[in-house]
Amino acid sequence: MSAAQIGPTGLPRREVPAAFDVGAPAYDRLVGANPGYHEHLRISARRMRLPDRGRGLRLLDAGCGTGASTAALLAIAPEAEIVALDASAGMLAEARAKQWPTSVRFVHSRVEDLADAGVQGPFDGIFAAYLLRNLADPDATLREFLTLLRPGGTLAIHEYSVRDSALARAVWNAVCCAVIIPLGRLRTGDGGLYDHLRRSVNAFDGAAAFCDRLRADGFTAVHTETMPGWQRNVVHTFLANAPS
Numbered sequence: 001m002s003a004a005q006i007g008p009t010g011l012p013r014r015e016v017p018a019a020f021d022v023g024a025p026a027y028d029r030l031v032g033a034n035p036g037y038h039e040h041l042r043i044s045a046r047r048m049r050l051p052d053r054g055r056g057l058r059l060l061d062a063g064c065g066t067g068a069s070t071a072a073l074l075a076i077a078p079e080a081e082i083v084a085l086d087a088s089a090g091m092l093a094e095a096r097a098k099q100w101p102t103s104v105r106f107v108h109s110r111v112e113d114l115a116d117a118g119v120q121g122p123f124d125g126i127f128a129a130y131l132l133r134n135l136a137d138p139d140a141t142l143r144e145f146l147t148l149l150r151p152g153g154t155l156a157i158h159e160y161s162v163r164d165s166a167l168a169r170a171v172w173n174a175v176c177c178a179v180i181i182p183l184g185r186l187r188t189g190d191g192g193l194y195d196h197l198r199r200s201v202n203a204f205d206g207a208a209a210f211c212d213r214l215r216a217d218g219f220t221a222v223h224t225e226t227m228p229g230w231q232r233n234v235v236h237t238f239l240a241n242a243p244s
Contacts, residue, residue, distance in 0.1 A: 040227050041072035041129060044158040044237040047225060048125050054080025057124040060148065061085070062111050063131030067095030069158070070104060073127055083119060085109050111141055114148070121148035129158040133204040142217040149242035155219060157238040163206035168233040172201060175230075207236055214240045 050057060054077025061070045064084035073082055078101075085107040086092045092108050109117035111131065126145050132138045145155055162168040176198035183194075205213060207224050214222045219240035227235045 036227065036229055036231060038068060038072070040231065040235055041069050041158060042075055043227065044129070044156055045069075045072040045076045045127060047237045047239060048076075048127070048154045048156045050077045050080070050125060050154075053078055057081070058122070059083070060119070060123045060126045062126060062128040062145070063087075063134075064095060064106070065091045065130070067098055067100075069127060069129040070095065070100075072129075074101070074104065079103070080124075081105075083107060083123075085111065085114070085117065085119065087111070111135065111144075112137075114144065122150035123148050123153060124150055125154045125156070127156050127158070130160070132157055132159055132210075133200045139213065139217055142214065142219070146218050146242055151242055152244040153242045155214075155238075155240045155242070157210075157214075157240075159204070159210075159236060159238065160201040160234060161204055161207045161210060161236050162201060162234055163204070164208055165233040169202065171230060172234050173198065207233075207238075210238055214238065218243065220244075 050059075057077060057080040059073055059077060059080050059082045061073055061082055061084040064070045064086045065088070067084065070082060070084045073080070080103065082104045084095065084104060086095070087108075087110040089108055092106055096106050107117050107119055109119065111128075112135070114120075126149060128145075132141065135141050142155075149155065160172070162172045176194070181194045181198065204210075207226075211222050211224055220243050222238070222240040224239070225237045226233050227237075
């Protein structure tokens with residue numbers, strides 16, 4: 001097994017979707033206990049600046065989980081067509097069990113296998129929340145996103161990134177050790193997924209490095225904005241465009 005197939009915790013990356021399957025039934029309750037979780041997703045969706053309530057637009061929600069990011073997109077673009085996909089069958093089942101308009105379609109697929117799942121561009125915007133740090137080859141996925149976007153289309157990556165700030169790292173690890181991992185273990189009987197979360201965030205690119213990654217993979221107008229409150233410099237919106 002190559003190093004690229006191993007996650008930051010030693011968890012094989014192919015096992016990450018299965019770990020989310022185990023945590024899926026408790027996932028919404030856990031993130032619901034995180035102040036600002038849903039509002040921060042809506043902030044990132046708003047930062048895409050999609051026009052006209054999304055009328056006539058086609059959007060991809062990559063790594064939709066239980067549908068929280070899909071709901072954030074729908075809140076700011078209620079008239080858009082949204083294709084939402086996830087590699088975890090358990091998370092996707094939780095998402096599909098909720099009520100959605102007919103403009104939202106869910107697809108069970110790894111983001112690396114979009115073509116095999118019949119998901120084709122062009123998309124006017126792609127939203128990916130808490131996804132990139134779990135992938136074996138984020139650059140390959142970013143380049144795939146570039147081919148799926150129409151010229152000038154917007155990519156928004158909503159992601160943890162703490163390596164550029166000692167304070168953000170300290171806050172993140174304190175919250176994980178005191179709240180997230182114990183609560184996850186209590187709710188699911190297994191804290192492995194949440195320890196993976198802590199370690200994967202610590203290992204992920206700093207904000208400046210991830211912006212450089214986006215530029216190297218062909219995106220333009222790259223910039224980042226962080227969140228208000230205790231997650232300042234912990235959670236970011238990375239924004240970029242496909243070349244016009």
